Amino acid sequence: MLNIPPLRQAIQQFNFNALFEELGWNRARKVFELEIETQIYPCQAIAYLGKVTVYTVQALPSAKQRQAIAQEITENYSVEHVLIFTDKETQAIFFWAKREKNKLLPREHTYFRGQSGDALVNKLVPLMVDFSELDDSGNLPLVEVLERLRKALDIEPVTKKFYAEFASFLENFVIDIEGINDERARRWYASVLLNRLMFIWFLQKKGFLDNGNREYLLDKLADSQKQKTDNFYQGFLQRLFFEGFAKPEHERENAEILGKIPYLNGGLFLPHHLEETYQIQIADVAFSRLFELFQGYSWSLDDSPTGDDNEINPDVLGYIFEKYINQKAFGAYYTRKEITEYLCERTIHRLILDKVQQPAIP
Template sequence: MAKPKLDTDRARKALQEFRFSDLFIEELGWNNPTNKKSIPLKDGDGQVWNAKEISQLSGFRVFEVTSPDAAIALPDAKSQEVLWKGLTAQAVENVAIFVDQKRSQSLWLWMKREDKKFFPRRHHYLKGQPGDLFLSKLASMAVDISELDAEGNIPITEVADRLREALDVERVTKRFYKEFQQQHLDFLALIDGIGDERQRRCYASVLLNRLMFIYFLQRKSFLDGGNVRYLQEKLEQSRKQGRDKYFSGFLHTLFFEGFAKPEKERSAATRKLLGQIRYLNGGLFLPHKIEMENKNIRVPDKAFANLFALFERYSWNLDDTPGGLDDEINPDVLGYIFEKYINQKEFGAYYTRPEITSYLCEQTIYKLVLDKINAATPPRPRKFDSIPDLLLALDANLCHQLLHDILPSLSLLDPACGSGAFLVAAMKTLINLYSAILGKIEFLHDRALTDWLAQTRAAHPSLHYFIKKRIITNNLFGVDIMEEGTEIARLRLFLALVASAHSVEQLEPLPNIDFNILAGNSLIGLLKVDPQRFDAIGEKRNGGRQGLINLKHKGATTELPSFEVETTVVPSQREKDVAFVAQRNAGKFAAILADKNKSIELYRKHAFKSEEIGPLDQDVTLIQLRSHIDNVRKDSYAKLNQLLLDESKRSASSSSKPLGTTRKTRKANQSSTRSPWPTSRRSRPSIGATNSTRSSTNAAALMPSSPTHRGRYSK
């Protein structure tokens, strides 16, 4: 029997208002208390706490224990256990909810029994927290009236199982990373159909990342009407249909038909199989290149059963410490995963603590913002020495500059991004700036700003979600030598984005950041490209692949000079003209550069235009565009590698002839060969670091992104 579903909105309100009795009785379906009298309990220091039963079910009782003194917020760990022992005299099986007098803090304590030992399981909830993830735990305790016997109870073993499922969730510790590492190895060994060991390892990470993301959505009650056991129940249903069909029969459909396509593009069979699934896309649910190269990948059911069992034991996606935000991804979790199960010291992969990343990002980003503001030419010249000074002086003109010019134009690159710790910290730093600006707009009474804010709120269910998505798309870039690290970096940004949604209606398509964060080696070299030399290095081996794909619909303005969209498969005259020009310019640096930049821009914009897509399926459109961008890059590698080789030989020759080489000529040689782009393990560029409009001769401009500023963070 499927477990009853929680009315999340009503339960959230009861939790936020600290109406814990209503939460258990009205929302979770538990019974009224058997004893409403106050029970005095002494802690180890002799302080008297007042306990009161608020609900019960089949002998399990829930007590609310109130602080005796306004100066005492919550009991310490030792006092908690003393008070709990006092409660066992009233009920052997119990849950204690400690509450301060102001009813602003609560600590939920349940003792797990193993043999003759007891292990405390603690959960904090503070006033002001959304509570979504905590509710996802409590949902396991919900009881439907149809389950109750004549006396209004269910079997005591069933209550124990539900309490264990809800509250036996261990905090994220090194034990999790150790278990996850073993799970990754076990999962890897079970994957069949990929011959290359390196590809199989990478695909294990891709698949685990997808499942982590979906599991997080599940815990947020964002799948199929709020089902917090969606993945597990679908696995159980799949096993009833036959052996090892979960991956090929269900997950493939969920990835590539569910999350990757709007509901109107899904077949009736798909809708029946998946239920209510929000369209998300974002590259995470497009076929990976490994999946496109290996068509017969197989993963047995037991791999997923073991993985879900691990996920259920931990609150790996929840920061539920006092003072933390329970809807915010714990920044330690995925970084530690990267450190523990991917880390190879020879690659220099080290975890960086959140307080360090936050400090460095603030110092870097705040200085960039202040420099731009102080360099601007406003009606009245103003200089600001600090961000607090700037935010205190915000007026309509400054808000316009920051909101529409300065913040959107910042491009921050971490050239050794690892698992994305600095990128997440940079996002939070920018969010703080946006929040201050948006809060100020309400009081400025500026027509243009208030109109923009009203239009944005009308177009997006969650303003916070939209701002995060805008930051991730336009501002954040990274490169790392380990491809698995870049996969986790993207995942962390996706999780941080979805964490800001408090209802499934607030979810919008994920940003397309496949070309924002890439695998490569930032240390191989920096190259300045001479367009004439680039164009002179022969014709491309395959004659240039400037293919035409249908992308533009409904009379939209031209977005790509080499792409023209028609709803017919018969080439139009415009397509023929564009194809001729593209073929003529196939090997020209400037043409390739322009094509790359426009293609990347359109790829990113795709995530913001989910309702404007025309005749092509969403996933087909993105796959074609992504393939085109990859082809543009690949077609340039031979020439760029040759240029890099030539420059390396020239540099080596110069260094071997110090006599007669002046400091001035050495400096000139250095400047001609140093232009920021990291290259892959195969010595080819993978991401840009300068603005192509400022330096169109830069090799980085051929790469997926061209940030205007470099965030050179040391790891």
């Protein structure tokens, strides 16, 4: 069973042996040195699973040197591996190379001391293995471990590439919306729906949905398609929005279909007037494409200065809404948290002062 606090603690303490023990991997104990261009790098194998070995390297070399070390380990120690470069417990770089058409495509995640570690924990969740999944030798098939590595670490950084992909997706998504003839209204509704789905994606990646299911939307889409084709939007999403998040648990109908969902008391999941005006239909393939796009990136709720710049966080989300969903056309803007905090503090202080100045009740 996934237990987040020990994973977070192991990362914060740079105790990567404990980290992979918590993930259910087997212990490895091999110490050696590599010499790359006259530089000596102390290395240690700390864990293995299905012929994939995890090594720590006590150094923070350049990107070129990291790839050279990976190549040396591939040729002489383990073809499939994860490398953790670290130096004096202040920074760690998780390195894995995706193999594609005889090319090695490096995938990296950097952790700095002082970060919560939640972004890294979210990435490593697919690597968790339960004892019941192992064979008699305590291993998984290599192909299964590689697939888990792909899910965990084959993540593109947030760059202009993401924005371009999102903008391209948005154009197709607007076309996929049926039942709204006016294009401007259709684009407006696309922004409403994507706003909700991005927010839900954040929630699931944080483990807030259905007892920590980080694949909640994907699982529900698959369940819906087993029951009926092209019914995910009307049969599940609308129920999730208006019966799940918008109502307390005791007021929901057919709550078992949704699983354990928090009640969110706000306007985001109340019926929009476009939904009350039109009979909207959206094919399942539109959501399959959207979730495929989301899966290619890492999602984090940490937008503090110590957060990883390669994560999709609320600031990035706000930029997307303004730049591509065109919320400005409808008078909506993204407000950074510093401004929000200031406005909230002013409001709360005023309320407190007003209460303090009220005469006591006799």
